[in-house]
Amino acid sequence: MFIQHIDGIELEKEKPNTSExxxxxxxxxxxxxxxxxxxxxxxxxxxEEKLQEELTHQEFWKNHLNTFKIREIAALAALSSNxxxxxxxRVYINDYEEFKNLFLKANEEFLTTELDRIKKIK
Numbered sequence: 001m002f003i004q005h006i007d008g009i010e011l012e013k014e015k016p017n018t019s020e021x022x023x024x025x026x027x028x029x030x031x032x033x034x035x036x037x038x039x040x041x042x043x044x045x046x047x048e049e050k051l052q053e054e055l056t057h058q059e060f061w062k063n064h065l066n067t068f069k070i071r072e073i074a075a076l077a078a079l080s081s082n083x084x085x086x087x088x089x090r091v092y093i094n095d096y097e098e099f100k101n102l103f104l105k106a107n108e109e110f111l112t113t114e115l116d117r118i119k120k121i122k
Contacts, residue, residue: 001079001086003114004036005029008071010045024048026074032086039085041075043093048074051100060108067119074099076114080107 008026026041048070055061055070064073079085081102093099 002031003028003076003118004031006068006072006076006118008069008074010071022046024071024074026071026076026078028075028079030079037086037089039075039079039088040090041078041093042090043074043099044096047093047096047099050096051103054100055103060112061103064111064115068115073111073115074102076111077106078102080110081105 006026006028008024011023011025022045023042024045026043027038029036029038031037052065052070055065078091082105085091093102
């Protein structure tokens with residue numbers, strides 16, 4: 001798998017009666033066996049704020065969070081921690097522990113390689 005692009009956004013309300021402003025979306029575009037795929041991860045914005053505090057105490061994440069926001073790397077962490085997501089286009093996570101585990105079970109070697117490469121491109 002070769003990561004081509006990562007991004008993350010805070011959603012905004014399109015209509016006054018929607019709750020989009022409570023969510024973030026992270027995406028990763030990658031090449032898998034010559035096919036280009038884009039994976040979208042939607043999650044509750046509060047999870048990012050809560051997880052930021054926990055991850056900054058871990059040396060691995062502390063280094064990467066100096067360069068990237070959680071919303072930018074969440075989809076990449078999800079892909080590296082759960083290979084079933086490689087076959088999906090979108091995933092919605094509404095449980096904090098499930099969201100946190102995407103980061104705690106992530107393949108650190110893969111993430112370091114890809115994030116270092118992306119950092120050089122930025």
